Amino acid sequence: MTLAFGLCLIAIVALSLLGLPIGHAMIAGSILYLFVKGIDPGTAAEQLLNGMYSSFLLLAIPLFILAAEFMNAGAIMDRLLRFCNALVGRFRGGLAHVNVVQSIIFAGMSGSALADAASSGKLMQSLMTRDGRYTPAFAAALTAVSSVIGPIIPPSIPMVLYALISDTSIGYLFLGGVIPGLLIGASQMGLIAITARRRNFPVEAKIPLRELPRITWEAFPALLMPVILFGLLYSGITTPTEAAAAAAAYALLASVLLYRSVGLRDIYNSLNTSARITISIGMLIAGAMVFNYVVTVENIPKSVAAILQAYQLSPFTFLLFANILLLVLGCFLEGTTILLVIVPVLLPTAIALGIDPVHFGVVCVVNIMIGLVTPPYGLLLFLMVKIGQVSLTELVREVLPFLWAMIIALALMTFVPEIVLWLPRVFGYKG
Amino acid sequence: MQSLGAWLRRRAENVAAAMLAVMFAAFIIQIVFRYFFNFPTGWTTELTVIMWLWLVLWGSAFVLGEKEEIRFDLIYSAVRPRVRIGMAIVCALAIIGLYGASLPASYSYVTFMKVEKASYLKIRMDWLYSIYVIFLVAIIVRYLWLLSRLLRGEDPEAGTDPTKVSSGL
Numbered sequence: 001m002t003l004a005f006g007l008c009l010i011a012i013v014a015l016s017l018l019g020l021p022i023g024h025a026m027i028a029g030s031i032l033y034l035f036v037k038g039i040d041p042g043t044a045a046e047q048l049l050n051g052m053y054s055s056f057l058l059l060a061i062p063l064f065i066l067a068a069e070f071m072n073a074g075a076i077m078d079r080l081l082r083f084c085n086a087l088v089g090r091f092r093g094g095l096a097h098v099n100v101v102q103s104i105i106f107a108g109m110s111g112s113a114l115a116d117a118a119s120s121g122k123l124m125q126s127l128m129t130r131d132g133r134y135t136p137a138f139a140a141a142l143t144a145v146s147s148v149i150g151p152i153i154p155p156s157i158p159m160v161l162y163a164l165i166s167d168t169s170i171g172y173l174f175l176g177g178v179i180p181g182l183l184i185g186a187s188q189m190g191l192i193a194i195t196a197r198r199r200n201f202p203v204e205a206k207i208p209l210r211e212l213p214r215i216t217w218e219a220f221p222a223l224l225m226p227v228i229l230f231g232l233l234y235s236g237i238t239t240p241t242e243a244a245a246a247a248a249a250y251a252l253l254a255s256v257l258l259y260r261s262v263g264l265r266d267i268y269n270s271l272n273t274s275a276r277i278t279i280s281i282g283m284l285i286a287g288a289m290v291f292n293y294v295v296t297v298e299n300i301p302k303s304v305a306a307i308l309q310a311y312q313l314s315p316f317t318f319l320l321f322a323n324i325l326l327l328v329l330g331c332f333l334e335g336t337t338i339l340l341v342i343v344p345v346l347l348p349t350a351i352a353l354g355i356d357p358v359h360f361g362v363v364c365v366v367n368i369m370i371g372l373v374t375p376p377y378g379l380l381l382f383l384m385v386k387i388g389q390v391s392l393t394e395l396v397r398e399v400l401p402f403l404w405a406m407i408i409a410l411a412l413m414t415f416v417p418e419i420v421l422w423l424p425r426v427f428g429y430k431g
Numbered sequence: 432m433q434s435l436g437a438w439l440r441r442r443a444e445n446v447a448a449a450m451l452a453v454m455f456a457a458f459i460i461q462i463v464f465r466y467f468f469n470f471p472t473g474w475t476t477e478l479t480v481i482m483w484l485w486l487v488l489w490g491s492a493f494v495l496g497e498k499e500e501i502r503f504d505l506i507y508s509a510v511r512p513r514v515r516i517g518m519a520i521v522c523a524l525a526i527i528g529l530y531g532a533s534l535p536a537s538y539s540y541v542t543f544m545k546v547e548k549a550s551y552l553k554i555r556m557d558w559l560y561s562i563y564v565i566f567l568v569a570i571i572v573r574y575l576w577l578l579s580r581l582l583r584g585e586d587p588e589a590g591t592d593p594t595k596v597s598s599g600l
Contacts, residue, residue, distance in 0.1 A: 018522050019519065020526070021500035046540055053481075062486070063454075246459075271452055275448050276495065278490070278599075280499065283495075386594050
């Protein structure tokens with residue numbers, strides 16, 4: 001590590017702590033590095049422009065965002081919640097179960113946890129707190145933790161990013177997330193079932209069985225979207241980016257034709273919201289592209305691999321170390337930054353130790369998603385404090401048991417790779 | 432002045448939404464042509480990538496507001512206004528200084544790219560990449576403007592609005 005790199009790191013960390021947007025902090029720190037090192041400062045422009053221009057894979061991100069926004073515009077959330085209520089509302093703690101099942105289903109359409117929480121959060125909060133059934137803090141906590149499932153079950157924006165940095169197939173990564181996502185959902189529902197007895201949670205009115213076909217039919221166009229997406233991806237008819245575009249087109253058609261609740265203004269609003277999210281994440285990616293050039297020049301991933309190899313780590317201890325590192329970093333750093341900056345440094349060591357890149361990717365993504373609900377810095381926590389009108393302390397107290405459950409699930413999928421790899425292998429993954 | 436700024440920002444927003452719409456439409460055209468007419472279209476791929484590059488840099492320069500950008504604002508929003516103003520001044524100076532210092536070299540890189548053209552659309556690369564120079568200049572101007580407000584003692588207030596910010600996670 002050189003003096004220039006040290007200064008670059010200090011600049012990025014200091015500017016981020018001072019409140020500069022992280023993307024700009026990474027670009028500015030890297031420009032400082034170029035000057036100190038005596039490299040042409042135009043290199044920042046070169047890296048950013050060529051990096052963005054050649055990363056065709058990343059186009060899946062705006063398209064997945066757009067697909068979820070179009071679906072939301074079609075007021076599917078009401079119908080989806082009715083469908084979930086018909087399925088699990090009858091159990092003790094019914095609405096709490098509905099919250100989790102809704103997140104699992106929505107996860108099949110959206111690749112973003114924050115989008116899930118933002119789109120279902122308000123509705124779920126008002127349903128759950130009506131007549132004092134659940135405390136606002138519990139309702140908000142549940143929406144936060146169940147939204148985490150969104151990017152673990154495909155489609156998944158963080159997995160697209162991981163595919164980019166690791167050169168792994170998006171399709172197999174997506175498949176690898178299915179069982180871990182369901183496992184986390186199941187652990188949450190198990191915890192709800194236990195809590196429901198203890199706190200005497202209410203049961204929802206039973207939906208008569210004869211109404212089930214109608215309710216399912218109403219939610220059907222939304223339920224079909226993951227099927228279409230998977231069909232396109234795994235039949236090899238389209239590339240992953242094209243599948244994302246087709247999913248967005250389907251969502252638009254479904255919203256306009258079937259639900260008939262969408263006008264031109266809604267379409268514009270969806271485009272506008274999606275564009276804003278794309279810009280936010282795009283700036284982080286742009287910053288990471290410039291900074292990763294610095295990291296490569298400094299040969300950091302190789303040095304880290306050499307240091308770790310000197311300790312003669314077993315895959316087991318390395319994975320344990322990586323999990324703890326990512327969980328701790330997740331308490332303080334923004335997840336996309338961890339994925340784009342920290343994970344590439346760990347990856348060469350993981351591969352050298354014979355850890356499967358798809359397995360490692362899913363484990364990293366789950367870690368980063370957990371980071372969204374760990375204090376003090378967790379974007380999902382901040383979002384739910386605002387939506388649920390609760391204090392951060394109350395919210396965190398209710399999140400904690402779920403956090404432990406997720407960490408146990410994470411440990412399981414880390415040390416039993418088959419949980420991740422079984423499904424990809426069924427579909428022909430040779431890892 | 433204020434209303435002109437707001438009007439311009441809304442137009443910039445229209446442009447960003449249009450870029451995303453073009454990207455989406457190009458993909459649909461590509462899929463339809465390839466799978467229904469067995470006619471691959473290279474230009475659509477190029478167009479989508481150009482829209483992606485422009486959308487991000489254009490949007491960062493002109494569309495996203497202060498409260499929508501992803502930042503670590505735990506300290507920023509917890510400190511007293513006077514301290515916060517000081518912190519924001521340091522950031523503004525760093526951006527103005529570093530982006531400003533890299534501007535000439537960035538400009539010469541972008542103009543140097545005139546020797547290349549996009550393979551299908553035949554647009555000169557210096558035109559395509561010019562958005563980076565626009566981005567740099569716009570960000571420098573924005574932070575100069577912010578700096579002038581900060582120096583007059585205006586509190587930039589708390590950081591991000593959690594319902595508006597999204598890193599796509």
